Amino acid sequence: MTKRPIAAFLDFATLGPDINTASLDGLAQVAYHDQTRFEEAAARLREAEIAIVNKAVIDAELIEASLALRLIVLAATGSDNVDVRAAAAKGIGVANIRGYCTAAVVQHVFALILGLTRKLKEYQAAIYAGAWQRSRTFALFEYPVRELKGKRLGIVGYGTLGRGVADLGRCLGMEILICARPGSATVGMAADRLHFGSVLEQADVLSLHCPLTSATRGLIGTAELERMKPDAILINTARGGLIDGRALAAALTAGRLGGAGIDVLEQEPPTGDEPLLDPGIPNLILTPHIAWSARESRQRALDQVAENVRDFLAGGKLRRLV
Numbered sequence: 001m002t003k004r005p006i007a008a009f010l011d012f013a014t015l016g017p018d019i020n021t022a023s024l025d026g027l028a029q030v031a032y033h034d035q036t037r038f039e040e041a042a043a044r045l046r047e048a049e050i051a052i053v054n055k056a057v058i059d060a061e062l063i064e065a066s067l068a069l070r071l072i073v074l075a076a077t078g079s080d081n082v083d084v085r086a087a088a089a090k091g092i093g094v095a096n097i098r099g100y101c102t103a104a105v106v107q108h109v110f111a112l113i114l115g116l117t118r119k120l121k122e123y124q125a126a127i128y129a130g131a132w133q134r135s136r137t138f139a140l141f142e143y144p145v146r147e148l149k150g151k152r153l154g155i156v157g158y159g160t161l162g163r164g165v166a167d168l169g170r171c172l173g174m175e176i177l178i179c180a181r182p183g184s185a186t187v188g189m190a191a192d193r194l195h196f197g198s199v200l201e202q203a204d205v206l207s208l209h210c211p212l213t214s215a216t217r218g219l220i221g222t223a224e225l226e227r228m229k230p231d232a233i234l235i236n237t238a239r240g241g242l243i244d245g246r247a248l249a250a251a252l253t254a255g256r257l258g259g260a261g262i263d264v265l266e267q268e269p270p271t272g273d274e275p276l277l278d279p280g281i282p283n284l285i286l287t288p289h290i291a292w293s294a295r296e297s298r299q300r301a302l303d304q305v306a307e308n309v310r311d312f313l314a315g316g317k318l319r320r321l322v
Contacts, residue, residue, distance in 0.1 A: 004029050005313070006068070007050035010036040015075060015298050023212055023306035027313065044322075045069060048313075052305055053081065060086035071095065073308050075301050078239070079321055082210055087322055093312060094322040097304035099160045101292035105237055108221040108291035109207055110172075112261025115285050116233050119143035149173030154203030155265040156182070156219070157194070157210030157238065165207050182210070182219060200227045205235065212239035222247040231258035237291040240266040249275040252284055259283035263291045 005028050013034035024030055028050055036044055047067040050304050053060060054075040060083045063069065072148045074096040092117055115121065122143045126132065132140055147168055153169040154177040155162045166176045180193035200206065206228065210216050220234065221244040228234070234257065236243055245266065251257040260283065265274055268289055276286055292298075304319070311318035 003068075005049040006047050007031070007047040007052060007309070008044050009033060009052040009075075010041060010044060011054050015302060016293070016295070018295060019298055019302050021302060024309065025302050027306060027309050042066070045166055049297060050309060054302045055081055058082045058087075063087055063090055064093060071309070071312050073097075073305050075305050084321055092322070093317070093320055095308040095312070095317075095319045097125055097301055097308070098319060100300040100304050101294070101297035102160050104162050104294035104297040105291045106168055107294075108166060108287070109165050109235055109237055109261075110264065112235050112237075112263070112285055112287070113148070113205055113207075113233060116259040116261055116283065117146045117148065121285065128152060148205075150175070151204035151230070152177055152202050154179060154180040154199040154205065154206040156199065156208050159209065161237075162207075162209035165209065169205075174205075182216060197227065200224055201229075203232060204229065205233045207235040208238045208242050210242065211239060212241045217241050218244055220244065220248070222250070225251040225257060228257060230256055233258050234260045236261070237263040240264040240268065246275045249281055252281050255282075259285075261285045261287075264288045264289055 007030045008026035009030055009032045010019055011034070012032040021030070021032070031044065033044060038057060039253060041056065041058070041062055042065050045062065048066065049068050049070045051069060051072045052068070052075060054071070058072060058081065063083060063086045069092050071093045072087060072095075074082065074094070077096050077098055079094065079096055082094060084094050123140065126140060131142065148169075149172060151174050153166065153174040155166050156179040158166070158178050167177070169176055177199045179196050179199040180190070182196045208219070210219070219242045225247055234248070243262070248257075248260055252260060262276060262284065265276065267274065270277060275318050276284065308318050
């Protein structure tokens with residue numbers, strides 16, 4: 001019987017407590033660590049041939065120190081927490097997972113959109129304050145609601161998630177505006193793509209689905225918010241660093257934006273100085289990075305990690321970044 005390789009999952013708690021690990025346990029001897037402080041990582045990877053991480057950082061120094069390491073598997077799509085170049089230079093494979101949470105994220109995006117356009121928070125608060133009970137008519141009209149049919153939905157990042165959001169938007173009768181990669185030139189741009197500035201100005205709802213890179217960090221700041229329609233809605237379920245939180249808080253407070261649904265912040269968990277934590281900001285729905293977190297999605301994440309490990313052990317390169 002072939003000896004199973006040693007593996008370490010450095011931040012298993014990020015997948016939640018209710019995940020079945022059988023698909024991975026049959027492939028490797030896995031040490032599951034709920035969390036790993038950076039100073040603990042070297043010891044935990046000392047004998048590991050396979051490292052599994054979601055958000056835990058594996059930098060060049062840690063890669064250099066991990067003498068047995070042959071594969072790093074991300075339990076996520078984004079790879080900004082792993083020094084992929086350092087891994088490649090040392091001949092260590094890096095693989096991620098993809099498409100595992102599309103249904104959940106699309107569902108959450110529209111939960112945010114509908115919550116904002118239907119004023120669900122405001123009407124719930126009005127009921128608790130007795131407004132409906134005191135009303136002379138059967139319905140309340142204090143907060144105007146909008147239909148999505150005929151509205152323009154801008155998509156920044158047209159990968160699996162962006163396409164899923166666009167598909168549901170079309171089902172609701174929305175016009176889809178697909179953004180070209182921010183900063184890209186007109187030459188060679190696909191016919192169905194629009195420049196970022198054009199999408200900013202036209203969109204009634206703008207949904208972000210692009211990765212966080214040097215080109216997209218701070219993608220939405222004061223200047224971009226000023227270009228958006230004053231009643232537009234901004235949705236971010238991608239990465240917190242795409243948006244300047246202070247600029248967004250200021251725009252919402254001043255009434256220069258119709259609303260925002262934010263599931264991600266630049267620092268998570270957030271600290272007390274995070275501007276979007278202010279409960280007085282109007283027309284804001286803030287959720288704690290849960291767009292992806294349906295149990296079905298989290299189980300698919302673990303199972304895709306196992307698929308990557310199985311393929312690697314068989315000599316393949318499934319979902320490999322390196």
